[in-house]
Amino acid sequence: MNVLVVLLVLALVLRRQLRAQRIDEARLYTLPVVLVVAGLAQGGLVDHAHVAVSVALLAGEAVTGLLLGAMRAATMRLWREPDGSLWRRGGGLTIAAWVVSIAVRAGTTGLAAVLGVHTGSGNLLAFFGVSLLAQYAVTDVRARPLPAPRSGVSVAA
Template sequence: MNTLDNVLIALAVLALVLYRQLRSSPLDERRMYTVPLVLAVVGAAQGGLVDKVHPALSVALLAGEAVAAVGLGALRAITVRLWREDDGRLWRRGTGWTLAAWLTSLAIRAAFIGAGYAAGIKVATGGVLLFLSVTLLVQNLVVGLRARRLGTAGPVSVVP
């Protein structure tokens, strides 16, 4: 796969993720980690994450991207609305702030690509997928943590 293929795959996954995050849906922690883990495996398997001509700068940019991915995933996670229905099921829905945080994530990822390009670093073919996987994984982990803190709904009894 080349970089254009990865960008198209990442955009398709992002479109699906945005569609799913901006509508109400039940929270299923068992399924939340599948897509990020698949993206991580595919991104890492493609190799070329470290530029052989500029390895130190390449690793520094990769580390910066990882830190940004973690921070942006956590930021998006706190913008997600969580609630428990009467039947005890957890639900989630992204807000306008979630969309704004996604746009910020895209802009920051583009800035990292631009910085690497300006420094003469070859763009890693799997870097786009790896960034997306890390940021989605962190977002889902934080949403899961927030959901567990909601506690469980139990029957309410009113004694006159």
């Protein structure tokens, strides 16, 4: 069930990131936080039969998720409209960054299976949430110095 939820959220996120989209700065972190909390609440992030290996994999996934999220944020075009609203749009590099993110997650899952580590599906939600959290945090930092255009023309960052 979590895989289906993640796939649906991923499809929605990709669709929104590949077209010009206004960013609600007041609610920027809502989705990633909900995903992380849901993943943690489901438990099963650590295989108690292989604690050291599963904790190492979990830590690696967290770091990887943060790095991949930051990488995706760097591919986004950001600008402010004359009314001060923040907008973003991804492109081909954003798609490539998502493909890398998905491939890394699949590779980590495969490595865990080879090592005999079994974790719950909350792991997937938490990884996705951490990755989006990093992406949105980097987007937030990149957007702060963007002034609203004076001439009514959008400015790319």
